Amino acid sequence: MELFDVYSLFDVVPVKARGCRVWDEEGREYLDLYGGHAVISIGHSHPDYIKAVSDQLSRIGFYSNSVINPLQSELAHRLGEISGYGDYSLFLDNSGAESNENAAKLASFHTGKDRIIAFRRSFHGRTSGAVAMTDNPSIVSPFNSHHKVSFCDLEDAAAVEEILKGGDVAGVIIEGIQGCGGIHVPSAGFFQELERLCRRYGAVLIADEVQSGYGRSGKFFAHQWAGVHPGIITLGKGIANGIPCGGILISPEFQARKGMLGTTFGGNYIACAGAIAVLDIIEREGLMANALAVGDYIKEALPKSGRIKEVRGKGLMLGIEFNENVAPLRKALLYDKHIFTGVAGQNMIRLLAPLCLSKAEADRFLTAFKEVLA
Ligand SMILES: Cc1ncc(COP(=O)(O)O)c(C=O)c1O
Numbered sequence: 001m002e003l004f005d006v007y008s009l010f011d012v013v014p015v016k017a018r019g020c021r022v023w024d025e026e027g028r029e030y031l032d033l034y035g036g037h038a039v040i041s042i043g044h045s046h047p048d049y050i051k052a053v054s055d056q057l058s059r060i061g062f063y064s065n066s067v068i069n070p071l072q073s074e075l076a077h078r079l080g081e082i083s084g085y086g087d088y089s090l091f092l093d094n095s096g097a098e099s100n101e102n103a104a105k106l107a108s109f110h111t112g113k114d115r116i117i118a119f120r121r122s123f124h125g126r127t128s129g130a131v132a133m134t135d136n137p138s139i140v141s142p143f144n145s146h147h148k149v150s151f152c153d154l155e156d157a158a159a160v161e162e163i164l165k166g167g168d169v170a171g172v173i174i175e176g177i178q179g180c181g182g183i184h185v186p187s188a189g190f191f192q193e194l195e196r197l198c199r200r201y202g203a204v205l206i207a208d209e210v211q212s213g214y215g216r217s218g219k220f221f222a223h224q225w226a227g228v229h230p231g232i233i234t235l236g237k238g239i240a241n242g243i244p245c246g247g248i249l250i251s252p253e254f255q256a257r258k259g260m261l262g263t264t265f266g267g268n269y270i271a272c273a274g275a276i277a278v279l280d281i282i283e284r285e286g287l288m289a290n291a292l293a294v295g296d297y298i299k300e301a302l303p304k305s306g307r308i309k310e311v312r313g314k315g316l317m318l319g320i321e322f323n324e325n326v327a328p329l330r331k332a333l334l335y336d337k338h339i340f341t342g343v344a345g346q347n348m349i350r351l352l353a354p355l356c357l358s359k360a361e362a363d364r365f366l367t368a369f370k371e372v373l374a
Helices: 047-059 070-083 096-111 128-132 142-146 157-164 188-201 222-226 269-284 287-301 327-336 359-373
Strands: 014-018 021-024 029-032 089-093 115-119 148-152 169-175 204-208 232-235 246-250 308-314 317-322 342-344 348-351
Touching: 029 359, 047 269, 070 089, 070 246, 070 269, 089 096, 096 128, 096 169, 096 204, 096 232, 096 246, 115 157, 128 142, 148 157, 157 169, 157 188, 169 188, 188 204, 188 222, 269 287, 287 308, 287 317, 287 359, 327 348, 327 359
Parallel strands: 115 148, 115 169, 169 204, 204 232
Antiparallel strands: 014 021, 021 029, 089 246, 232 246, 308 317, 317 348, 342 348
16 A cells, blocks of 8 residues: 655655754764644654653553543643743644634534634634634645635734624634744734633634644644634644644633533553653743844844845744745755745745743854755
């Protein structure tokens, strides 16, 4: 059997990783400024994380959500403390898309309405509702296209209000910082206006923090820069540093009902042990402050070049937008300089490094970047 061929692959076979470094099968070392697409929050193969996960696996790896799993409550408690959302509750699932799917479903249960407002250039995942809320028709199949979703431009609160006036909107979903769509940071004023409008028209504000959350922006959630409190916050990617895990934080105004949400694997022992270790390490090693400091440092030190149109983002979620297609630059960084980076669209290099990136590692990138630009 062959693999279903849907991914464009780089010709690299990673076999080992530590911190912000990855080694291929020939022993070549790479600097990782991509973090496996924003998944590696605490760095690769952190010894405390490995110990927590392997100790847990040697005790019990899986049972089901029909028995008490104290690790879920411990994770909820720790997450409430570090995020400042101690009065919210937690539902655990397996991925970012599933979290957004659950958020839309819960908003719809709660309000009795069936439309979602999403934003142009959004990405919310690949499952049915999540991809329908994603502004990319090329990945929406006819089957996914029946959801009631309306798209507005970021910063266009008047357009959002017009749709809210229709009275059928369950939720407004917005990324803390738009990632795949090109690192667009919504203004604090726009977030605040959305919060006000959602309250006024009885819709739920849903913050998708799958990519921008978990300390990446320098605050635990990117929307916290705006001082708003969404009704639902969705999680994924960095939550368990690579063990599939997702979740939603749910404001106290929502009423749970048995069977309302569910999953087989969500909240399993291994994911919870990994996720608790991630929070321990983020806190103990000051990784949120590091993400902000090193992100600011990179922004400041990036070369001024006529080829660069704009640099956007916060903390270690940065986009360097060029006036040209960046594919050759990204290839040169990977194959000549041995540095992994991401992209967003054709003209943007996207940096999603592990939150433990050091200044020395940032300097290695900056030197290489200047060389490939020259
Ligand atoms: C903002 C955002 N939401 C949701 C998702 C989907 O997450 P997953 O691939 O874990 O389903 C992604 C993935 O890139 C994302 O960036």
